[in-house]
Amino acid sequence: GGRAREEERAMGWLSGLNPFKAGTMNQRQLDERRQIMVLSGEVEAMGDIFGRMNRQCYEKCIGESVRNGTAHEDELCIDEEKCLVNCATKFVRVQQRVMEEFVKESEVQAAAAGLTQAGPQAGAT
Secondary structure, eight states, X not given: OHHHHHHHXXXXXXXXXXXXXXXXXXXXXXHXXXXXXXXXXXXXXXXXXXXXXXXHHHIIIIIHHHHHTOOOSSSOOHHHHHHXXXXXXXXXXXXXXXXXXXXXXXXXXXXHHHHHHHHHHHHOO
């Protein structure tokens, strides 16, 4: 009820995207809608990655001092700040590396699927 309405309002312009109304749109509109849906998925994925980085780096660099009661109230100490910078940098590098490997593997699989599909047709003349 109320939560669904809140989510719809929060989604704003995405709330009107109904894939079942596709028959009333021209190709350009369909392409724009697909592009919006892909981009919104990418934004959501980036938010997820940022959240994981935030949790992991917080726990690694600050969590223990908070639990021990030794955390500074208003600002990070130098060691915490260095730890956070290093943790975030490493996290981003690892995510980039994972994405590069994913893209390479996807390209290999796509090429293999293309060769498999083209194989029988190539011999037919």
